[in-house]
Amino acid sequence: MSRYNARVAEAKWQKAWDDKGIFQTENSSDKPKYYVLEMFPYPSGRIHIGHVRNYTMGDVLARYKRATGHNVLHPMGWDAFGMPAENAAMEKKVHPAEWTYANIDAMRAQLKMIGLSIDWSREFATCDATYYRHQQAIFLELVKAGIAYRRSAQVNWDPVDQTVLANEQVIDGRGWRSGALVEKRELTQWFLKITDYAQDLLAGLESLERWPDKVRLMQTNWIGRSTGVHFTFQLSVPDGHGAQGVSPGTLDVYTTRADTLFGASFCAVSADHPLAQAIAEKMPDAKAFVDKCRQMGTSEAALETAEKLGFDTGIFADHPFVAGHKLPVYIANFVLMEYGTGAIFGCPGHDQRDLDFARKYGLPVTPVVLPDGETADGFEIGDEAFDGDGRMINSEFLDGMTIPEAKKAMADRIEKAGFGHQTTNFRLRDWGVSRQRYWGCPIPIIHCPSCGAVPVPDKDLPVTLPDDVSFDRPGNPLERHSTWKDVSCPQCGGDATRETDTLDTFVDSSWYFIRFCDPASATPADAAASTYWLPVDQYIGGVEHAILHLLYARFITRALKDLGHVAVAEPFAGLFTQGMVCHETYKDKNGDWVPAEDVIHDGGRPVQRDTGEEVTVGPVEKMSKSKKNTIDPEHIIDQYGADTVRWFVLSDTPPERDIEWTAAGIEGAWRFTQRLWRTVDDANGHIASEEAAKGTSDEGRAAALRKAAHKAIADVTGDIEGFRFNRAVARLYELTSTVQSFNGQNPQGAAELAALKEAAETLVQLAAPMMPHLAEEAWSALGHDRLLADTDWPVADPDLVKDDVIKMAVQVNGKRRAEIEVAPDLGKDKVEEIALGDEAIKRALGEKSPRKVIVVPNRIVNIVA
């Protein structure tokens, strides 16, 4: 009996695939095309288990599709721009490009160890000038089309480090390095008009049938289409008010609950609203409040969880339908300038946030919707606003209406009176793409004092990043790089400066899948290649990208379609979102994190490998560097081989769910690797035995084995198609056990040996997408010269997949009392007869007689007595 040597076999078969170039793909074929893509990695330096899981899933699918006669595109590249490279530059004094390309080399080598069926000839990194050259061209086309534009927007500003901070770099309102209080600062920045596509992006979701419902729902909510009313309040400024003369006299609001207008008790405007700005200029305490709002984070979560604060401006808004009813106008920290008009009216009775605000500032609370079943007399709002269904009260001409009726009636009345109109509003905001950083795609614009923002002429593209930069000072090195920055204007020839902002890395990842179709194309997208390959048939990646990356990619693809670059509007026909990889966390007696790879189990106690000191086991969390609970796949592959690691990440846990990495789990996968090899090896011994060939077969046993093999083909095929890899794994465990026990029963004769050969080959073929190296080795051992990677997928014989007899449970009043065996698709009457004749059922029924018998064919019988 031979033992499987993963190290030798894996190197051997990787070379065999490579030498024949079988994973290199042509841009045309008689076969149907299939484009499988996993979200490309950020080159952080090391592959982590999450990558292995992601790429293994894609590889299973790619290999399966190849075997089922598809022309498969399965490429790999690098999402290579971003902040970590600049952080490394600051901390380790290494150039971002050098750091990034070294990481790519290291990670490419690691990925190749996994044995992925990737067409490496199409590889590129987004930081390659050959890639971002085309991104710059696309950007200029977007400028020309009016999709890219400039406007002022706020950023997080660290006054000590003199730099813009990402939201994740703001911790409790302070800069992560300097600890200084973060300010908001206005900068002129580039935006992409994704809002022009809001309705389109929303409608397109309906066609994405092979996307998870939850992702479509999240995007729907993110786009946030609502219908409501936009209308104008008349403002009155009391005599002697500090803001005398600055008020524009009116205030525009947007509401989705026009029906509750009679319950309004205040108005509120954002601190960034022009009215708030105007008042702040005249009133010092208003300015103090606005400044305070400015110190809050820019993230929505920070705004929503912050204490709701307001500043009473002393100005009033006149209620449009109640003469003399004046609503105080507040500046409030929870009103977003970005949404609607940046101003609202508050109806505390029916909105929890408004209610909290009203209670805090002593404003009246008038219920205007009466819950069904309540009486108007004495109905009051307590601590909870009522946002359910009901009928209007206290609302004059709306009284007695349902909420939808009242919304319509109020909108009609406002339109007729001429101070407002019904409108559709989106929560989606335009996409700010300017980043004040070096390590990104330069924005190909030249700012000229006389010509304005001038596009860099196409012949001058790409605008490449200068290499000679230093990170010893804070801020963007491009801004102080005069030989790069100072240029002459392409239009007038006068002195001008380059745009020093670079593009958001989400732009890089919004069209890379198009570039893979033909990475050498002289245009951003080769028409023939992209028409052939797009859309991506199956995209696979983390659910954390469910909104931003996927929405931006859908948007850019639509824009490129409108610009004539691609033929499709939707880039990803199928989407699968995988779960994360988690691991236990460990701390030492000082409460410091202990690296998971340094922890061993000594007699059940977790201890540090070197010191033997006991560690405390913390919760199972997503693998992260900060918690030191990462496992380096390279170490595991060295120890067990790639197939074992691939098998583990596919086993047990459904792909969409989080998986926990455990030492026991990888051990179990390793034992199975050896068991599978042994099973095929043993089978081979029987098949080759001249002695066994002379014996006489038990036809029944041979037939049963064939049946098991063909059922496995049907099951595993369905499981791979349906992304149920964990179940495919379970089916392969079963088939292995079946073949193994057949081996143990001394098979002989033509029929048994033929069945055994078929079953062993089937087992190897079905395992191949998951354990490609071992499968090739076993396939070769079974006497095949042709590569398994080039062999067709087995086909199940429908006659062998069918059951001969079906076990049906029989229930009495919903409780299982017996099991009967019947022929498949036996008539209901017959089944009922057999069920009622069963001894256990007679006993269970006792004195009672059946009142009703429900027979679900091939499933269950329920007797109601």
Added chain:
RNA sequence: GCCCCUGUGGCGGAAUUGGUAGACGCGACAGACUCAAAAUCUGUUGUCCGCAAGGACGUGCCUGUUCGAGUCAGGCCAGGGGCACCA
């Protein structure tokens, strides 16, 4: 705070989508092989009552719909993901 997801034995999970809850694996226990250990093989393994036959309970919690609910509806609880400059 808002949006989305998840919750089943000691553990990972399965359940043909409303029809026998616990497939398959891990762990544990018992046995075989071995001088011994490892490896391997065989068997048992949701909980409770019972010698057994058998019975009761059981899918985070509560309520409901149904002949029948892990699955559907309503209300909670707990954990996770996203929230627009992390990728």
